[in-house]
Amino acid sequence: MRTQVAIIGAGPAGLTLGRLLERAGIDAIIIEQRSADYVLGRIRAGVLEQSSVDLLRDLGVNARMDAEGIPHDGVELSFDGDMLRINFHELVGRRVMVYGQTEVTHDLMEARAASGARSIYEASDVAIHDFDGERPRVSFKKDGQHHEIECDFVAGCDGFHGVSRASVPADAISIFERVYPFGWLGILVDQRPVAEELIYAHHARGFALCSMRSHTRSRYYIQVDSSEKVENWSDDRFWDELRNRINPEIAERLQTGASIEKSIAPLRSFVAEPVRFGRLFLTGDAAHIVPPTGAKGLNMAIHDVSVLAGALEEFYAERSQAGIEAYSPTVLENTWRTERFSWWMTQLLHTFPDSGDFGRRIQRADFDYLRASRIARQSLAENYTGFRV
Structure with a gap:
């Protein structure tokens, strides 16, 4: 097989890139290790920045988003x-x-299937070859048969544990990482959200988040130690702990029920540098991870593939390498700016085992500064909704 761009991974990053390239008349094949049903079955949250919403509309995959998505003009913080x-x-x-x-992925997958663009699911033993030259290849097995795709470029959109970053020699990449000593225990429930907007809460007992998936389905989180197990948390224990951490008047309005999904997500900050290696590009979680506190992961991936699509369109239309050369520094500038914001939100809202009374007073001073300063609130709003240079 031959294509111009081989895209590894059929999550939202890979599918968005595929849609962008298709619109530009650039041929691309998506190779995914899992089945389409498995990809769609992954439960993921989603808060889309304005620029991400605008891009999805531009790509024509916005009908369900505009009908079912919930626009928010703000968030609530609680201390x-x-x-x-x-x-x-x-x-x-x-x-x-x-x-x-999950809904963004569904919309992009449906649009790709309707267009007839090529996607290969359930591809095993995926390997990337010769990306340091001009003729990279991607090999894989499908239905017991060995296959190989010749291409001009490879886009690694296959997440934190994927083959793309693992294919880079260790001496060619630098890793920056912080693993946090806690995770988020999340519960999904078919009840109306407790508030019309997200509530981020700091409490001496730990962080809590009141979120939603729709007007009738709610998602709630509490901070737990990284050693905790889901089986230790009954629904009743979760609801009691959540009530302890949020504003009492809000707790009175909380509609509880049996969980339809419960899990613990670890928190980490992670950056790989650079994110381009010859003709291999890393995007999304393959290149960086942020704590979910700032709601940035999906938006960073969409930003990455937008930059990459522009660089590839420039290459094929003008035979210019300028965008390709600029890809890594452009993405990393946005990555570190977004990592800083997500780290700051995490520092403000969570309790840390070694912070002590002094640390909590500093957190309180940060919260009080936000209350007192429009400029401070404006900075938070600018970053949360998507700051771009």
């Missing part, structure tokens, strides 16, 4: 029950859209 609303629309003239990553 030991004291509330502060950050009004995005008033502060920076932008908003965000609550629309699950």
Whole structure:
């Protein structure tokens, strides 16, 4: 087989890139290790920045998003029950859209299938070859048969544990990482959300988040130690702990019920540098991970593939290498800016085992500064809704 761009991974990064390249008339094949049903079955949250919403509309995959997504003009912060609303629309003239990553994937997958663009699912033993030259190849097995794709470029959109970053020689890449001593225990429930907007809560007992998937399905999280096990948490124990950490008036409105999904997500900050190796490009979780506190993971992936698509379009239209050469520094500039914001939100809202009373007073001072300063709130709003140079 032959294509111009081989895309490893059929998550939202790979599918968005495929759609962008298709629109530009660039041939691409997506190779995915899992089945399409498995990809669609992964439960993922989703808060879309304004730029991500605009791009999905531009790509023509917005019908369900516009019908079912929930626009938010702000978020609520809470510190030991004291509330502060950050009004995005008033502060920076932008908003965000609550629309699950799973739904974005569904919409992109459906559009790709309708267009007839090539996707290969359940490909095993995927390997990337010769990406340091001009004729990279991707090999894999499908239905017991060996296959190989010749291409001009390879886009690694296959996540943190994928083959793309693992294919890079260790001495050619630098890794920056912080693993946090806690995770998020999340519960999904078919009940109306407790509030119209997300509530991020700091409490001495730990962080909590009141979120949603729709007007009738809610998602709640609490901070737990990294050693915790899901089986230790009954639904009743979870609801009791959540009530302890949020504003009492909000806790009174909380509609509980039997969980339909419960899991613990570890938190880490991770950056790989560079993100281009010859004709191999890393995007999304293959290149970086952020704590979910700032709702940035999906948006960073969409930004990466937008930059990459522009660089590849420039290469094929003008035979220019400028965008390809600029890919890594452009992506890394946005990556570190977004990593800083996600780290800051995590520092503000979580309890840390070694911070002590002094650390909590500093967190309180940070919260009080946000209450007192429009500029501070504006900075938070600018970053949360998607700051771009």
